[in-house]
Amino acid sequence: MTQSGIRKWSASRIILVVLVASVIAGSSVGFAASTTAKYQAPQTREINVFSYTLPFNDTLYRLPHDVFYPDRILVYKGDTVVIHFFNIDNGTERHSFTIDAPYNINIDIPPQSHPSNATFVANVPGIFLYYCVYHRPTMEGYMEVLG
Amino acid sequence: MLRAGATLLMSALGVIDLAYGSLYAGGNYENIWYVMGAIYIVFAGITALELQPWLFQPTVLGYSLFLFSAWLTSGVSRDPVAYSDKAIEIILAISMVQLIRISRSPDPVS
Numbered sequence: 001m002t003q004s005g006i007r008k009w010s011a012s013r014i015i016l017v018v019l020v021a022s023v024i025a026g027s028s029v030g031f032a033a034s035t036t037a038k039y040q041a042p043q044t045r046e047i048n049v050f051s052y053t054l055p056f057n058d059t060l061y062r063l064p065h066d067v068f069y070p071d072r073i074l075v076y077k078g079d080t081v082v083i084h085f086f087n088i089d090n091g092t093e094r095h096s097f098t099i100d101a102p103y104n105i106n107i108d109i110p111p112q113s114h115p116s117n118a119t120f121v122a123n124v125p126g127i128f129l130y131y132c133v134y135h136r137p138t139m140e141g142y143m144e145v146l147g
Numbered sequence: 148m149l150r151a152g153a154t155l156l157m158s159a160l161g162v163i164d165l166a167y168g169s170l171y172a173g174g175n176y177e178n179i180w181y182v183m184g185a186i187y188i189v190f191a192g193i194t195a196l197e198l199q200p201w202l203f204q205p206t207v208l209g210y211s212l213f214l215f216s217a218w219l220t221s222g223v224s225r226d227p228v229a230y231s232d233k234a235i236e237i238i239l240a241i242s243m244v245q246l247i248r249i250s251r252s253p254d255p256v257s
Binding site: 007009010011014015018019021022023025026027029030031033034 | 201205208209210212213214215216217218219220221222223244247248250251252
């Protein structure tokens with residue numbers, strides 16, 4: 001298209017062309033910016049989870065005094081999650097870090113000086129209970145997978 | 148008269164965008180606001196001097212519609228300053244349509 005060609009365009013024609021081109025280009029940029037802002041690239045999230053004993057008499061209250069720290073885990077769908085589970089119990093009690101289907105994670109360990117690990121891809125969004133098979137209902141937490 | 152009004156609107160948009168970048172954006176892509184404001188200021192100068200209107204009038208129209216569409220679809224900057232800015236942008240686009248019509252009519256009056 002030559003310069004003199006564009007000069008000869010009618011007002012209606014040039015307004016129409018500019019309007020359509022600008023709205024398409026602007027909307028594309030806007031949608032792209034919106035999508036980029038919302039998109040969270042999958043990443044590896046290493047999470048340390050500890051067993052922890054609350055200072056009360058569990059026989060008196062008839063409840064286990066063991067809990068998880070932390071008791072909330074937040075990840076995004078697609079993240080690779082690495083759980084490092086530490087059983088730091090002073091005695092000999094076993095603890096587990098267990099998540100049922102669809103993740104099916106079970107780390108069951110005695111007190112030890114190093115963590116035991118589980119790695120999985122959080123590909124199902126939702127809220128999932130994690131618990132110790134020996135110390136429910138107090139030793140429970142939630143993993144939230146944002147989709 | 149219409150050209151003077153359009154120049155005024157572009158200057159206002161330039162000032163608002165520059166101020167928004169420094170006062171409101173707060174590290175959130177403030178450079179984009181500076182660039183958008185600077186472009187409006189340059190266009191205001193070009194329009195005031197009536198340089199190549201056959202080229203710059205459609206360019207200003209396209210620029211204002213481009214920014215408005217991008218703002219509308221991106222979902223960012225929903226605050227009174229941005230709403231005012233976009234309202235002025237629409238008035239500017241309407242003014243530019245009128246300017247293009249007048250300058251391309253067989254007997255331009257402005």
